[in-house]
Amino acid sequence: MSTGTTIVLNKPLQAHSSILGKFLSALCLGVLLGLFGTFVEIEQGTGFAAIKAGPWTGWPRSEASEIDPYSRAILAYSGKISLSESEAMSFVADRDSDGGKFNSACDYIVTGALPPARFWTLTLLSPEGALIANPADRQGFTSSELLRSSGGQFEIALSRRARPGNWLPLDRASKFILVLRFYDSELSAPAAALDAAHMPVIVRGRCE
């Protein structure tokens, strides 16, 4: 009698445990997949709000509440919700105007047009957003200190070797990005209308 009862009870029990197993495995795999997807999206993505203009990617009014949740998560994760961001309209570049990834063994020239702003700054940072040490102790330029030609044109040279004029030293064997910030500019409102022609170009020169 006892064996009979066991057999009768066993069948639904097995079915239950297999359903539970499937449920749990789906739950675990789903959570893993979701987190992985989030990670990939945030590592690679720029969010819906990003503006592309030539080599530059910008986030209009980075921390304003209108920003979409994707962009906000990306900014929070990358630390780009920094204290300075919403004081300025910021653009980041990690490649030159021809689409080549920055290489600190090469020389680059930043030149060309700029949208109107009261002040702007160009800063060289590591991809993580840290300043990079260099013997010249120069990490960027402000619009006021820049040397310009008589026509008001400017050229900023990025190189490992000292350059005359506006020289931004590239540290040996380190990755870098450029951040362009506009203070008190009228950019924030019609930012979508911004196009590459109104932003500086980044031209690659000789490589070591």
Next chain:
Amino acid sequence: MNRIDRILAALLWFLGILAVAGITHIVAIFVLPAVAAKDTFARILALAQPGQAAVLPPARPDTQFMPFADPALVQSVCPFDLSSGSLRVHADVEGDRLLSLSFRTVAGQVFYSMTDLAAQQGKIDVVVLTPAQLEIVEADDDEDDPSQDLRLIAPESKGFVIISALAAHPGEHAEAEERVKSVACEIEQVAQE
């Protein structure tokens, strides 16, 4: 179980995974900024008490308070907690030098920002209040002599103000720091009825 049953069961299992993945993804996207912000606000409170301004350490290659800081800016932070009164921010502005103020929630979201261009007669006077405090202050207003203060309603009772000055030339950092330090930031008692 025949073959079709097995395929359907596998399909259901697979859809289950996708559904859970989707929910996890959405929750993670929304939770992440709040987690990151908590850390930021805790670090700000370690620098300054509510109602006090503290100059942020300058960004250097080896030390930085926040990533992606602009080394040309000198910044200070003034956290506030409106439960003990309203926050008054006063700045004297002179010359064509950039001074900007941004008013933020604990999560770092800006609810108001302004630069020195918005100054009235060389002065910036901002009062950050809760809606209840605004009612009390407005009831006390003298109609013949209206207040020149800019009154801001804070979306939350806690938050912080970031004060930034631009050093247009490398030699102007000390001067920019003076300008940032000259901005007064203090908790003001609101007369209770």
